[in-house]
Amino acid sequence: MLSARALRVTLPGLILGAATIAHAATPSPTYTLRPAHSSLTYTFTQAGAANQGQFKRFSVRFDPSAGTLVVVIDMRSFDTGDAQRNEVLGGADFFDVAHYPQARFQATRLRKTAGGYLATGPLTLRGVTRVVSVPFTWRLIGTPTHPAGLLDGQTVLKRLDFGLGQGQWRATEWLGNAVTVHFALRLAPAAH
Amino acid sequence: MLRNTTARWGTPAQLLHWLIALLIGVQAILGVSGVALPLGMAKLATLARHKSLGITLLALVLVRLLWRVVNPRPALPENLKRYERTLARATHAALYALLIALPVSGWLMSAARGFPVSWFNLVQLPNLVSRNLALYHLLVRVHVALAITLALALALHVAAALKHHFVLHDDTLRRMVPGWAPRDRDASALNKD
Numbered sequence: 001m002l003s004a005r006a007l008r009v010t011l012p013g014l015i016l017g018a019a020t021i022a023h024a025a026t027p028s029p030t031y032t033l034r035p036a037h038s039s040l041t042y043t044f045t046q047a048g049a050a051n052q053g054q055f056k057r058f059s060v061r062f063d064p065s066a067g068t069l070v071v072v073i074d075m076r077s078f079d080t081g082d083a084q085r086n087e088v089l090g091g092a093d094f095f096d097v098a099h100y101p102q103a104r105f106q107a108t109r110l111r112k113t114a115g116g117y118l119a120t121g122p123l124t125l126r127g128v129t130r131v132v133s134v135p136f137t138w139r140l141i142g143t144p145t146h147p148a149g150l151l152d153g154q155t156v157l158k159r160l161d162f163g164l165g166q167g168q169w170r171a172t173e174w175l176g177n178a179v180t181v182h183f184a185l186r187l188a189p190a191a192h
Numbered sequence: 193m194l195r196n197t198t199a200r201w202g203t204p205a206q207l208l209h210w211l212i213a214l215l216i217g218v219q220a221i222l223g224v225s226g227v228a229l230p231l232g233m234a235k236l237a238t239l240a241r242h243k244s245l246g247i248t249l250l251a252l253v254l255v256r257l258l259w260r261v262v263n264p265r266p267a268l269p270e271n272l273k274r275y276e277r278t279l280a281r282a283t284h285a286a287l288y289a290l291l292i293a294l295p296v297s298g299w300l301m302s303a304a305r306g307f308p309v310s311w312f313n314l315v316q317l318p319n320l321v322s323r324n325l326a327l328y329h330l331l332v333r334v335h336v337a338l339a340i341t342l343a344l345a346l347a348l349h350v351a352a353a354l355k356h357h358f359v360l361h362d363d364t365l366r367r368m369v370p371g372w373a374p375r376d377r378d379a380s381a382l383n384k385d
Binding site for chain 1 (some may be wrong): 204231232233234236237239240243279305306307308309310311312313316323
């Protein structure tokens with residue numbers, strides 16, 4: 001299959017390949033984020049209790065027919081609702097936003113599953129790149145004149161895989177390693 | 193002897209008393225050192241243990257109160273003056289009230305800060321109030337004031353127990369200590385006169 005072969009190549013190749021496929025094969029649009037109706041949050045375990053945080057600024061580009069999914073997060077836009085905790089999380093031991101202001105996920109493989117899609121590709125967070133697989137659902141809403149879609153899902157990441165927690169913060173008894181990332185994104189066809 | 197009598201406390205009441213006394217001491221150490229520690233994993237761990245033990249204390253005090261109401265209660269010594277009886281009753285009532293108010297204020301305080309409380313990383317307790325920094329700062333002051341009041345009430349409680357034991361030579365302290373038999377009543381009566 002053409003798309004499967006195209007998707008296996010490296011990132012720059014993928015972007016070109018995906019663009020080619022999109023133009024050649026389908027009229028399906030590229031969707032981008034409608035921030036006002038979208039959320040990107042995470043749940044982490046602090047002292048045995050579930051705590052939440054969010055990112056306020058991020059961008060999403062999704063083209064289901066071309067197999068494109070790119071998410072770029074402005075790491076300086078994180079918020080966990082507590083000023084003191086935010087200061088620690090933004091600092092060198094965690095997000096280190098001064099040195100790593102952006103996180104990025106790009107699907108290199110987008111597989112249709114029974115319930116939706118599975119996007120697999122490199123996630124770069126705090127300068128560490130790891131391949132992750134993220135399941136999500138994609139539901140078209142809106143009207144023929146104002147098409148839109150909802151991209152929903154969640155995935156569990158291990159914070160230590162990305163160096164989130166240096167020194168004393170590597171211990172996981174009081175700050176769990178598993179972090180659940182939730183996303184509820186409202187997308188609409190990109191304006192031309 | 194499980195149940196209380198009008199002469200002495202039963203074993204469950206005695207064990208609850210001393211276990212709660214021990215936990216109050218541990219709580220004071222964890223609370224003060226937790227506040228003093230710099231922001232870090234040790235502070236997180238210390239305050240998490242403080243919260244878990246506080247919730248444990250709350251449960252133990254409620255069990256103790258329940259046990260108290262379904263049991264006979266040893267009478268206060270007969271030789272007490274009227275104001276001493278009033279003071280004894282007031283101090284005991286204050287101790288129970290403080291031992292409920294302290295953990296509850298701590299629980300509310302943590303919730304108001306936006307940090308849900310977990311009991312030993314096993315059970316997450318519900319947030320009884322939502323995040324509210326003004327309320328948090330108020331509750332910090334309440335929690336500290338209650339802790340200081342508890343320290344004063346405990347000082348009075350311990351001083352009274354020692355007075356009963358070493359000055360009045362009665363059974364007030366002995367009857368709370370597991371395994372200590374009451375003194376011979378006639379002998380203690382002789383000592384007093």
